[in-house]
Amino acid sequence: MPRGMFRSRRLRRVFVKTPGSRTVLQYRRRKPSRAHCASCHKPLAGIPREINSIMRNIPKTAKRPQRPYGGMFCSACTRALVQRKARGAA
């Protein structure tokens, strides 16, 4: 029976094949929920869903789309916002 902290489903279970061809069970942190658009709350594309220790090693350019409001608004909301700004209505 695993230790108490490993009996809950707080951590995800990953089966890893060792070099000695044994399969061992490892417990890893769960991935965070996906980033959502600040306006329409749709899930954002192009944003990796990783824990902070992995996100730290990912280049900034790979963490969000390279456009104004990338990683904040979805493409449709950004397009609408830019159009509204160009028309001078905030």
Ligand SMILES: [Zn+2]
């Ligand atoms: Zn949106």
